[in-house]
Amino acid sequence: MKLNTKVRYGLRAMLDIEKNFHGKGILQKEISQRQDISLKYLDSIITGLRNGGLIINTGGKGSGYKLAKPASRIYVYDIYRAFEPELTLVNCLCDSMECNRTGLCPAKDFWFELNIHLKSLMQNISLKQVMDGTFKF
Amino acid sequence: MKLNTKVRYGLRAMLDIEKNFHGKGILQKEISQRQDISLKYLDSIITGLRNGGLIINTGGKGSGYKLAKPASRIYVYDIYRAFEPELTLVNCLCDSMECNRTGLCPAKDFWFELNIHLKSLMQNISLKQVMDGTFKF
DNA sequence: TTGAATGCTACTAATTCAATAGAATCGATG
DNA sequence: CATCGATTCTATTGAATTAGTAGCATTCAA
Numbered sequence: 001m002k003l004n005t006k007v008r009y010g011l012r013a014m015l016d017i018e019k020n021f022h023g024k025g026i027l028q029k030e031i032s033q034r035q036d037i038s039l040k041y042l043d044s045i046i047t048g049l050r051n052g053g054l055i056i057n058t059g060g061k062g063s064g065y066k067l068a069k070p071a072s073r074i075y076v077y078d079i080y081r082a083f084e085p086e087l088t089l090v091n092c093l094c095d096s097m098e099c100n101r102t103g104l105c106p107a108k109d110f111w112f113e114l115n116i117h118l119k120s121l122m123q124n125i126s127l128k129q130v131m132d133g134t135f136k137f
Numbered sequence: 138m139k140l141n142t143k144v145r146y147g148l149r150a151m152l153d154i155e156k157n158f159h160g161k162g163i164l165q166k167e168i169s170q171r172q173d174i175s176l177k178y179l180d181s182i183i184t185g186l187r188n189g190g191l192i193i194n195t196g197g198k199g200s201g202y203k204l205a206k207p208a209s210r211i212y213v214y215d216i217y218r219a220f221e222p223e224l225t226l227v228n229c230l231c232d233s234m235e236c237n238r239t240g241l242c243p244a245k246d247f248w249f250e251l252n253i254h255l256k257s258l259m260q261n262i263s264l265k266q267v268m269d270g271t272f273k274f
Numbered sequence: 275t276t277g278a279a280t281g282c283t284a285c286t287a288a289t290t291c292a293a294t295a296g297a298a299t300c301g302a303t304g
Numbered sequence: 305c306a307t308c309g310a311t312t313c314t315a316t317t318g319a320a321t322t323a324g325t326a327g328c329a330t331t332c333a334a
Contacts, residue, residue, distance in 0.1 A: 027310075027311095028310075028311070029309090029310075039310095043313095045310075046311085046312090047312070047313085050312095052327080057311090063310085063311095064310095
């Protein structure tokens, strides 16, 4: 069970933007250098974050990126979702072809609850909390 | 982020064995039929569980499998570990070549705590609780 | 000694994933 | 207008992982 690197890099990029934004948009190149991610690969990360509505280009002079919302209203799960479909720990939770044992299979019920729990953790911890280290489980 | 099918089938096999064991060892064939898992693939699942010390062959007449310990002392994470290395949500947590930013990178610290939390959930919910549906998060 | 059940090694086919290539576009500046 | 840096898009590659199967060896009780 692994998180893919896009989510991982995505979170770092978001934190980088938030930390270094002081009125002037952040360039991909800066993030690339600070976070040690190749510009080309970061390109796809930025695309994901932008399409997910998490960052926006400041436009105008000295253009660059900033967060689309305050860090306190962006959640870890938002970033996850910028790169992944809905969290589904096991396929039998989403693919009814694969399993229709809900209520009959204790294993399925367990994974179902674990799935909800894990998702809700990520939905409730904000970028700001991650940045400050003030999140709690 | 997905759980692999071995862990998933492994849990089902364990539950099947516990549920159907009444003094007489459970045959792979029975599990295969009840759980609708090909005998060949189940073979590798059983191997994992056996090597993980979670099930044992009853030996003797009417041989078959039973749990190696009471279901109340087998934990979900035990089953996970029968098929996976230690839970590591992101590579930067285990591979120091990849990242040595502990305490510097808020993202890493977050994944680290999430990792601990998730692992500890699985370490504290027993097979019996899964079977009864009495687990709680 | 036979036959069912188990155990072992290897293999394949499919999928996923990280990362790069190359070109098109955009936008500010001189 | 020309250009240069930065961004954006599409496509591709190469590697790793994984679900599932094949085939055979072994065991063990009847």
